[in-house]
Amino acid sequence: MSNLLEDALRHRLITSFEYNSFDRITPIGKGGFGQVMRAYSKRLEKDVALKSLFSVNNKAFVKELQNFNTVNHHDNIIKFFGISKDPDPSKETYYLVLQYAKDGDLRDYLRDNFENLNWETKSKMAKDIASGLSCIHKSNIIHRDLHSGNILVHENRLLITDLGLSQPLDANSNSVIGGMFAYADPEWLRKGRTYKRDKASDIYSLGVLFWELSSGRIPFKDFQGLEILEKVKSGERETPINGTPEDYIKIYSSAWNDNPTKRPTIENIRNSLEEIQFDNVFNETIKPIQPKVNLNNEPKDLVVENKVYKEDDVSGVISNQTFDLEYWKKTVSTDGIKPKGNSNNDLPNKANPTDSETTVNRSIEYHEPDGTNDQTDLSNWEITGIYNSNIHENNLSIS
Structure with missing residues (x-):
């Protein structure tokens, strides 16, 4: 074992x-x-956790011991009590003696308890993780392996653990292979060993953890390792969950910014968590993606979810529904369009349509451009949302 460890034991700097x-x-x-x-x-x-090493790597063991000892005073970091040695001389196995967290890791805890968690509790959990990470960063240490398996739950408090990959910021070595793809800094995934992870790398992982708190599930749960790797490298992220406070979404979205230099510091995040307004929540049924369709006679492009479809294409796709754009333009007449604010829920006012006409089943919201009162010029109007539409012609339904 390292002379450093033996010296620490001999001088009772570490409890044996x-x-x-x-x-x-x-x-x-x-x-x-x-x-x-x-x-x-x-x-x-009391119960404790004993942690050994898979391989005889004295430097790694001593490094984790030093990291735990450095941040051992914090309520949101697992407690380090001392070390123990297996009495079998052939093993030469040492153990870290750590606090035992009776509620397991965060991943399993969310799986089993998520339905019972309100946003006040989720917010406190986010603050616990951020507080622990703040202590780690203030101690000039980066964790480099933050994920829900390395966050433990004990008596309604979250604890950061597994500092085996952590190292001081001024260490000379570059990043080693480790960590989980879904939580890993995209720059590290792209550049590998040539990229030295820093505090911003931990912030990215924290952003993913915050999303996991809002969803109750691991990120990209339906994909395998290499698929997740490619998704993260390409800039793909998980989507917001209905009912999540908008302020909270802004926090984790800024944390997992692809550009490390644009991610907030841990103190920025902690301050933002204190200012969350819980009454303004995300709900995609209220705020859907709103495609725009031009109904005038001049050639226009159809823009749907930031994708452009040329008008001479046979059809466009809106909210997973396919329709004939040219037919749509010809069959919606001016007397079927009403300015927003009129009666009948702003829907087309076409009474008793024939089989050859098109019926839009209370599904289109019309907006009149500011300062425009012309109800006959289609160029002044646009459809800004199509929700659960059914288009019928001659008993043919396209939905």
Whole structure:
């Protein structure tokens, strides 16, 4: 074992636990570099977690020990009690003696309890993670492996753990292989070992964690590792969840900005979390993507979800519904359009249509451009939303 560790033990800078002082030792999981076991400490009179290393890498073990010791005072970082050594001389195995979190990791906790969490609780959980990360960053350490498996839950408090990949910001080594693709800084995924992760890399991971708090599920859960890798590298992100406060969406969206230099600091994020307004929430049924369709006679492009469809295309696609654009333009007459604010929910006022005419089933919202009162010039009008539309002609339904 490292001389540094032996010196620390000899001078009682680190507490040493006799291995036979633990009862009921049970494997419970694996961390980034080591196996984790639950045990009862007769000395502390409570359950603890014992973490060993998979491989004999003294530097990695000492580094994690140093990281834990540096931030050991914080309420949102797992507590470090000391170390223990397996009495079997052939093993030469050392264990970190850590706080045991009885409610497991955040990933499993959200899976089992998400339906019972309100936004006050989710906000507190986000603040817990941010507070712990703030302590890590103030200690000039980057975590480099933040994900919901490395956040533990204990008595309604979230704790950051698994500092095995963490290192001081002034360390000379570049990033090592590790971390999970969905939470990893896209720049690191693109450049690999040539990219040195920093605080902004942790901020990206934090943004993904915040989205996970809002959804209750892991990011890109229906995709495999390499598929997720390509998605993150290409700039793809998960979409907002209905009912999420708009302010909260802004926080995690800024955190997972593709450009590391444009991500906020952890203190910026903590301040923003304190200012969230919970009454203004995202709801895609109220705020749908609103395609625009030109109804005048001049050739125009159809713009749908930032994609341009030329008018001479056979058809365009709006909200997963296909329709004939040219037919649409010819069959909607001026007496079927009314300015926004009129009665009948601003819907076409075409009474008793024949089989050859088109019926739009209370599904189109019309907006009159500002300062325009001409109800006969179609060039002054646009359709700004199509919701659950059914277009019928001769009993043919396109929906």
